[in-house]
């Protein structure tokens with residue numbers, strides 16, 4: 001597997017270790033362990049290919065979201081490629097309760113688990129079997145000893161604050177990490193992808209009007225400091241360059257299928273733009 005894009009590699013001009021340090025916002029190395037994909041299947045429901053970001057620094061190893069159940073082995077592998085095991089993760093920071101972001105909290109049950117207080121309260125009352133909320137997992141999480149349910153504007157780790165971003169779900173959180181030169185914004189599904197951010201309209205939202213004002217709020221945070229990196233819940237990281245949205249890193253997404261009579265004959269579908 002080729003290397004995943006590193007947000008710190010956003011630098012286009014500087015090279016060498018000094019410049020790498022510059023792109024270690026707030027004293028954390030940011031590494032996109034799994035890059036989310038901005039699409040859904042046509043005939044089989046949602047894909048749930050979500051972003052899992054790794055933050056290391058200041059004595060902590062944090063994950064922002066933990067992927068879907070089908071990503072369990074992948075998440076373990078991506079940690080292992082970086083010399084880590086799930087036990088090394090000190091903080092699991094969840095953007096919201098949907099299964100493709102939260103269900104793997106059980107892999108990190110020893111970690112401090114951060115989720116919005118309002119989100120969890122809403123999620124445990126969702127009807128069973130009807131929504132993307134993993135009902136039993138959120139019920140268990142509600143009383144888990146290492147749970148840390150946070151409020152709007154609360155600092156979740158040194159230098160990073162939670163911002164209530166309702167719409168996709170009522171208690172979605174966006175996380176803002178303050179850096180020396182620029183910030184990093186983890187939007188989760190409050191803005192799932194580039195199309196939602198740029199158009200200001202959203203798919204799969206609990207409240208379209210709320211989502212719209214949430215996206216405006218995210219834009220305000222994004223424009224505040226030049227070079228700020230936005231990491232969506234289902235897309236590559238992005239930056240603003242002279243008013244144009246530019247992806248950081250390279251997309252990797254493909255499906256292989258067996259249409260023949262043996263396992264050797266495979267058809268590969270690349271899901272990249274070109």
Ligand SMILES: [Zn+2]
Nearest residue numbers: 096098168189
């Ligand atoms: Zn979601």
